[in-house]
Amino acid sequence: MKTTSMNKSCRLLLPVAIAIGLLGAAPAPAGTIDFSIQSVLASSPSSGNALEVFLTNNTAGAVVIDAFTFGLSEASNTIIFTSATTATVHTYIFAGNSLFGPTINNTAAAGSLTAGDLWAGAGNGFSVGTGVTVGLGEVFFNVPSGAAGLYTVSFLSDVADTSLSDINGAAIAIGKENSGTITTPASSSPEPSTLTLFGLAIALLAWARKPLVGYGALRR
Numbered sequence: 001m002k003t004t005s006m007n008k009s010c011r012l013l014l015p016v017a018i019a020i021g022l023l024g025a026a027p028a029p030a031g032t033i034d035f036s037i038q039s040v041l042a043s044s045p046s047s048g049n050a051l052e053v054f055l056t057n058n059t060a061g062a063v064v065i066d067a068f069t070f071g072l073s074e075a076s077n078t079i080i081f082t083s084a085t086t087a088t089v090h091t092y093i094f095a096g097n098s099l100f101g102p103t104i105n106n107t108a109a110a111g112s113l114t115a116g117d118l119w120a121g122a123g124n125g126f127s128v129g130t131g132v133t134v135g136l137g138e139v140f141f142n143v144p145s146g147a148a149g150l151y152t153v154s155f156l157s158d159v160a161d162t163s164l165s166d167i168n169g170a171a172i173a174i175g176k177e178n179s180g181t182i183t184t185p186a187s188s189s190p191e192p193s194t195l196t197l198f199g200l201a202i203a204l205l206a207w208a209r210k211p212l213v214g215y216g217a218l219r220r
Helices: 008-024 194-219
Strands: 033-037 046-057 063-065 067-074 080-085 105-109 112-118 126-128 133-143 149-155 163-165 180-184
Touching: 033 149, 046 067, 046 180, 067 133, 080 112, 112 133, 133 180
Parallel strands: none
Antiparallel strands: 033 046, 046 133, 063 126, 067 112, 067 149, 067 163, 080 105, 080 133, 105 112, 149 180
């Protein structure tokens, strides 16, 4: 069982350790273990938006996972990633046994984010059953003023950035890496409200009556 005293320096070494583990990759059962990014809507400007990164075991058997990393990229650098946490909608993969949580990102910036975590419980890791989906991270981001359209968020392809490994550091093969999108509707000029139009009509009526009042006073 790992201790929970590892500092941020150790966290930054996690992707390197997993990459080295590729030299002794563990055989994967039939089917694939897939990573996915949630597609969401976000207004411009806005802050504190979130999307989820999750894993689905589409193999024929359970897979025991001891560590993972993921890296995200948004090519235009419009989307500003701020953090990744264990507060996922799907049950977090290492819920109650996260070594780095609740904040698990290593880097976060405009257009990119990297994150990862290690199993801190007893045994060889968390067993993900066949057909089961678990959360890997809730990713928070901001959308700047002027942003509009569809922004694709993809996984970084380097194995040091997006990976799985077992207790021995051997890599577990990832099948599909499904991208997500952040859709930002174009802002439009708001139409005048009914109350505003009513107030304008009253003002015009009052202005139109002023000459009539003056003319009546002259005749008296």
